[in-house]
Amino acid sequence: MIKVRVQSLGLDQSTQSPVVILQEEEGERVLPIWIGPAEASAIAMEMAGMKFPRPLTHDLFPLVIRGLGGTLTRVLITKVHDNTYFAELVITRGDEVFTVDARPSDSIAIALRTRAQLFTTDDLLTATTISMAPESDAGTVDLTGEPGSAGEGPQPGMNPEQLKEYLRNLDPEDLGRFNP
Template sequence: MIKVRVQSLGLDQNTKSPVVILQEEEGDRVLPIWIGPAEASAIAMELAGMKFARPLTHDLFPSIINGLGGHLTRVLITRVQDNTYFAELVIQRGEELFTVDARPSDSIAIALRTRAQLFAGDELLTTAAFEIAPPEAGDDVPGGEVELPPGAGLTSEELKEYLRRLNPEDLGRFNP
């Protein structure tokens, strides 16, 4: 597993879906994960340091974990299957360590609130990631204008090509 951080939160201009970009701590590889608007808002609010008088949904889980004597130690983005990413919350209570299956978007929102570390499988960064680089000379397909969006039954090669041509600036900024 490779330690990652939230690099940015954007809006895919093709699908109009929010995208959270995770970047490896010790490198340039990134992992884009398309997420729902509610989870994107939860992530954006935490990144912006917005606090509310009453707990929101993603504030409840850390409160419950702490109330039961545990704490979230880390989040693992473990795999992708049929264009769906899977994550695990790793919780410690005393000497006991256990994992809970969760969606990556919820896991990231919760990890940000608890300051837990984020990790992604190296194979995810290798096979479903793109390097942030300027377009190559002679590249006639601008970033963000690839015909097939992720989640539309793409093969792994089509996803790689989509991500290779995707320019992070084309994602836009997500505002909750």
């Protein structure tokens, strides 16, 4: 497993879908994962240090884990199947280790709150074969078919090879910041 960090959030202009960009800690490869707006907001709020007087959903889960005597030690982004990414929460309590199946978007939001480490596989990082350019102040990801862009964005029903080809053609400069 390869340690990654949240590099940024972007917005796919063609689908208006948020994209979380995970970058390997010791390299330039990235893993873009299209996520929902609620999860993107949860990630963005934590990255911005925004706190609310009452716990939101992604704040509540770490409280429950701690209340039950556990610690979220790491999140594993394990695979993609039919354009759906899979993750596991690794929770320890004493000498016991539990893994819980979870969506990557929720897992990332929770990991940021608990300072848990994020990992993914070499295969997932290799499948994207794109490198991130320095961050820009662009507010969106423009994937509308303009020269240098990646086309129309990932579509439901894409097979794994189509998704890999889409990711290979993804221009990192098309990725901007997601603003909740």
